[in-house]
Amino acid sequence: xxxxxxxxxxxxxxxxxxxxxxxxxxxxxxxxxxxxxxxxxxxxxxxxxxxxxxxxxxxxxxxxxxxxxxxxxxxxxxxxxxxxxxxxxxxxxxxxxxxxxxxxxxxxxxxxxxxxxxxxxxxxxxxxxxxxxxxxxxxxxxxxxxxxxxxxxxxxxxxxxxxxxxxxxxxxxxxxxxxxxxxxxxxxxxxxxxxxxxxxxxxxxxxxxxxxxxxxxxxxxxxxxxxxxxxxxxxxxxxxxxxxxxxxxxxxxxxxxxxxxxxxxxxxxxxxxxxxxxxxxxxxxxxxxxxxxxxxxxxxxxxxxxxxxxxxxxxxxxxxxxxxxxxxxxxxxxxxxxxxxxxxxxxxxxxxxxxxxxxxxxxxxxxxxxxxxxxxxxxxxxxxxxxxxxxxxxxxxxxxxxxxxxxxxxxxxxxxxxxxxxxxxxxxxxxxxxxxxxxxxxxxxxxxxxxxxxxxxxxxxxxxxxxxxxxxxxxxxxxxxxxxxxxxxxxxxxxxxxxxxxxxxxxxxxxxxxxxxxxxxxxxxxxxxxxxxxxxxxxxxxxxxxxxxxxxxxxxxxxxxxxxxxxxxxxxxxxxxxxxxxxxxx
Amino acid sequence: xxxxxxxxxxxxxxxxxxxxxxxxxxxxxxxxxxxxxxxxxxxxxxxxxxxxxxxxxxxxxxxxxxxxxxxxxxxxxxxxxxxxxxxxxxxxxxxxxxxxxxxxxxxxxxxxxxxxxxxxxxxxxxxxxxxxxxxxxxxxxxxxxxxxxxxxxxxxxxxxxxxxxxxxxxxxxxxxxxxxxxxxxxxxxxxxxxxxxxxxxxxxxxxxxxxxxxxxxxxxxxxxxxxxxxxxxxxxxxxxxxxxxxxxxxxxxxxxxxxxxxxxxxxxxxxxxxxxxxxxxxxxxxxxxxxxxxxxxxxxxxxxxxxx
Numbered sequence: 001x002x003x004x005x006x007x008x009x010x011x012x013x014x015x016x017x018x019x020x021x022x023x024x025x026x027x028x029x030x031x032x033x034x035x036x037x038x039x040x041x042x043x044x045x046x047x048x049x050x051x052x053x054x055x056x057x058x059x060x061x062x063x064x065x066x067x068x069x070x071x072x073x074x075x076x077x078x079x080x081x082x083x084x085x086x087x088x089x090x091x092x093x094x095x096x097x098x099x100x101x102x103x104x105x106x107x108x109x110x111x112x113x114x115x116x117x118x119x120x121x122x123x124x125x126x127x128x129x130x131x132x133x134x135x136x137x138x139x140x141x142x143x144x145x146x147x148x149x150x151x152x153x154x155x156x157x158x159x160x161x162x163x164x165x166x167x168x169x170x171x172x173x174x175x176x177x178x179x180x181x182x183x184x185x186x187x188x189x190x191x192x193x194x195x196x197x198x199x200x201x202x203x204x205x206x207x208x209x210x211x212x213x214x215x216x217x218x219x220x221x222x223x224x225x226x227x228x229x230x231x232x233x234x235x236x237x238x239x240x241x242x243x244x245x246x247x248x249x250x251x252x253x254x255x256x257x258x259x260x261x262x263x264x265x266x267x268x269x270x271x272x273x274x275x276x277x278x279x280x281x282x283x284x285x286x287x288x289x290x291x292x293x294x295x296x297x298x299x300x301x302x303x304x305x306x307x308x309x310x311x312x313x314x315x316x317x318x319x320x321x322x323x324x325x326x327x328x329x330x331x332x333x334x335x336x337x338x339x340x341x342x343x344x345x346x347x348x349x350x351x352x353x354x355x356x357x358x359x360x361x362x363x364x365x366x367x368x369x370x371x372x373x374x375x376x377x378x379x380x381x382x383x384x385x386x387x388x389x390x391x392x393x394x395x396x397x398x399x400x401x402x403x404x405x406x407x408x409x410x411x412x413x414x415x416x417x418x419x420x421x422x423x424x425x426x427x428x429x430x431x432x433x434x435x436x437x438x439x440x441x442x443x444x445x446x447x448x449x450x451x452x453x454x455x456x457x458x459x460x461x462x463x464x465x466x467x468x469x470x471x472x473x474x475x476x477x478x479x480x481x482x483x484x485x486x487x488x489x490x491x492x493x494x495x496x497x498x499x500x501x502x503x504x505x506x507x508x509x510x511x512x513x514x515x516x517x518x519x520x521x522x523x524x525x526x527x528x529x530x531x532x533x534x535x536x537x538x539x540x541x542x543x544x545x546x547x548x549x550x551x552x553x554x555x556x557x558x559x560x561x562x563x564x565x566x567x568x569x570x571x572x573x574x575x576x577x578x579x580x581x582x583x584x585x586x
Numbered sequence: 587x588x589x590x591x592x593x594x595x596x597x598x599x600x601x602x603x604x605x606x607x608x609x610x611x612x613x614x615x616x617x618x619x620x621x622x623x624x625x626x627x628x629x630x631x632x633x634x635x636x637x638x639x640x641x642x643x644x645x646x647x648x649x650x651x652x653x654x655x656x657x658x659x660x661x662x663x664x665x666x667x668x669x670x671x672x673x674x675x676x677x678x679x680x681x682x683x684x685x686x687x688x689x690x691x692x693x694x695x696x697x698x699x700x701x702x703x704x705x706x707x708x709x710x711x712x713x714x715x716x717x718x719x720x721x722x723x724x725x726x727x728x729x730x731x732x733x734x735x736x737x738x739x740x741x742x743x744x745x746x747x748x749x750x751x752x753x754x755x756x757x758x759x760x761x762x763x764x765x766x767x768x769x770x771x772x773x774x775x776x777x778x779x780x781x782x783x784x785x786x787x788x789x790x791x792x793x794x795x796x797x798x799x800x801x802x803x804x805x806x807x808x809x810x811x812x813x814x815x816x817x818x819x820x821x822x823x824x825x826x827x828x829x830x831x832x833x834x835x836x837x838x839x840x841x842x843x844x845x846x847x848x849x850x851x852x853x854x855x856x857x858x859x860x861x862x863x864x865x866x867x868x869x870x871x872x873x874x875x876x877x878x879x880x881x882x883x884x885x886x887x888x889x890x891x892x893x894x
Contacts (some may be wrong), residue, residue, distance in 0.1 A: 096852075178674065242671075258678075293753055294848070298737070298740060298840055467617070470616065470617055470619070478617075
């Protein structure tokens with residue numbers, strides 16, 4: 001017994017690791033991969049033709065009507081805002097690494113910090129206009145290299161120290177320090193181009209880049225580019241972002257208990273609200289609490305029990321709370337790519353264009369969205385970039401090359417490609433079965449299995465291999481798959497298309513290479529005006545669809561469930577909720 | 587006895603070493619690389635940049651070298667720091683362990699109490715409907731996955747009845763549901779074991795003698811029979827402790843509790859090698875220690891057992 005006890009002990013310890021590895025609880029959801037927010041170099045423009053290179057505007061998620069059955073967000077609430085109350089929010093995991101945005105790589109951490117840290121400028125999510133915030137005005141040199149900001153003089157950090165040109169310099173210099181981990185802010189500031197920041201006087205600061213950095217202003221509005229108090233950062237050292245976070249925002253940092261909660265309290269001295277906010281005074285909420293609840297089912301339960309008033313939800317959960325009058329569903333378009341079933345163009349059956357086209361005809365995108373795994377959240381995808389990411393939301397050119405569901409055509413294409421139906425109904429060619437290796441994360445199984453069902457109707461099937469996020473990256477990166485479900489979030493549409501579809505680029509694990517597309521992407525990335533950028537990007541997207549690199553699955557939305565008493569939640573240009581206007585009805 | 591304890595302690599070394607080697611290899615055999623994942627989160631990076639960071643973290647060295655470096659540090663009492671948050675692994679474990687221990691002990695306490703109680707009832711009411719009901723509960727308890735039971739409890743007591751808060755916290759009201767979800771299957775196992783063990787003991791001659799002497803039946807059961815039937819139970823309780831520790835991994839996520847389990851899950855998902863290894867090593871240590879305690883308890887319960 002004793003000896004066995006030792007072995008069993010060993011076994012148990014291993015079992016713990018195994019169980020932990022298998023637990024799917026806080027795994028990335030369908031919407032969180034592969035990458036989180038990505039800095040823009042050239043944000044999509046609403047009205048490209050009218051803009052100078054340095055003044056491009058972002059697409060406006062809020063301006064895009066969604067066809068989701070959910071109630072629309074941010075509808076003006078009946079009644080006057082009332083002050084008071086605590087809003088408890090859960091993004092699942094709210095802070096994965098640190099709240100110090102100079103070194104954080106975590107999207108939700110940025111959503112939290114955005115309430116403590118104000119930015120120099122703000123992007124109006126409705127129009128894409130860039131508005132002054134901590135910076136009263138700015139000038140951009142004609143070559144797009146030098147940005148001179150005039151700063152507000154009345155702004156104080158939560159620790160009482162003044163916001164000024166020195167603070168801005170300290171923040172930007174800190175981001176590009178060589179020993180700072182390459183983080184979101186590093187990308188956002190354009191660190192590779194960054195030259196220096198000079199203090200002209202207390203309220204004037206000049207930022208110089210080695211080459212034009214047209215996306216700088218847009219990126220400055222992101223939560224990850226907030227201005228922290230240099231005094232506080234110096235004082236806290238390595239504890240900054242862990243034990244303290246000091247900005248000038250509408251909420252002050254109270255505490256962060258790792259894996260438990262972040263507590264923010266109202267800043268009663270707040271007099272410099274974002275120009276986009278309706279609220280012109282201090283925040284309505286007494287406290288803003290972010291709770292870590294990794295399990296989606298528990299999150300919804302906590303929402304139903306009113307322990308939490310706003311949570312991120314999965315699509316199937318939307319159907320679950322339908323008809324519950326105490327709750328509302330808020331959706332907002334997600335900045336990033338469509339969710340695509342991308343196919344390996346370099347090897348296996350999908351190296352054949354006809355097979356890839358057949359897959360496109362065999363998959364009924366509209367029908368997929370009706371299934372519980374989607375619950376009608378999102379729109380059928382047309383291109384790598386969804387409508388909310390392209391100028392004017394205009395994807396009409398892409399509609400012309402879209403593959404309408406047509407299983408007969410799919411069968412014909414497969415026949416042409418030499419795949420003949422075998423005894424078991426699955427097609428074969430040279431003794432090989434038409435079984436596609438589908439590599440994806442275990443949380444997305446429900447978005448992959450229906451595709452398998454559709455493919456079976458034309459004589460193909462999927463061999464679904466799932467694991468956690470790292471399994472997925474590790475496997476796809478090696479090109480060890482035929483088809484995978486993939487997307488990326490980010491605000492920089494052109495850069496995303498470039499990363500996904502240029503030969504040998506960061507995410508191009510499926511071996512796609514088309515010289516024409518490479519040329520178009522080159523032109524787009526080096527263009528000096530937005531029209532040229534987008535003309536080339538749209539051409540490249542069209543070619544990608546013609547080459548059937550993937551099935552353009554669906555356009556994604558962020559889905560939040562909230563108590564019906566929570567009013568005036570709005571979402572910024574990248575779809576992050578901002579609670580400065582938010583109040584809780586009695 | 588002292589020699590026995592020393593022997594056992596010495597034996598734990600290879601066990602811990604074995605665990606750490608296995609965990610290390612398993613972590614590195616699974617596809618995925620923390621640096622790539624990290625960069626993908628922040629918007630992609632060139633191969634050179636990735637290699638640079640891998641070099642800084644020592645991830646470009648051969649696995650045996652990496653393991654050796656880690657082991658050397660551990661023997662010096664340094665568990666290293668998390669790749670992702672840069673916090674000290676030891677500090678993170680110390681912060682999170684009390685919560686896990688609280689949950690595990692609560693779950694185990696509940697399991698032992700409920701298990702022994704149900705076991706006794708089932709045994710003395712052998713073949714009655716009470717026995718049947720108890721054993722049905724037992725079977726249910728063993729078959730139900732704890733996370734499912736957890737969600738069921740949340741739904742019933744958190745949403746429908748609103749008796750208890752659903753998520754997190756360490757006060758007793760918040761501990762109740764996770765402890766039940768965690769301890770229920772162990773309770774079922776213990777109940778079944780107590781029942782069969784007790785039934786066996788109750789057939790013994792000395793029990794008949796006791797009854798013949800006129801000792802009251804409850805006293806016969808508790809004083810004469812129970813103690814003898816508890817030896818296999820103690821073994822199982824010890825093993826269950828390990829089971830509960832691993833169960834806490836899931837329960838902590840379901841109930842959004844702080845703890846080693848949450849820490850470990852997060853570490854594994856981020857391929858945060860130092861943190862994952864630190865957590866597993868620590869849990870293995872705790873487990874080996876508990877096993878040792880259980881072995882020593884035998885002697886206490888059954889004086890006939892002596893370790894030579």
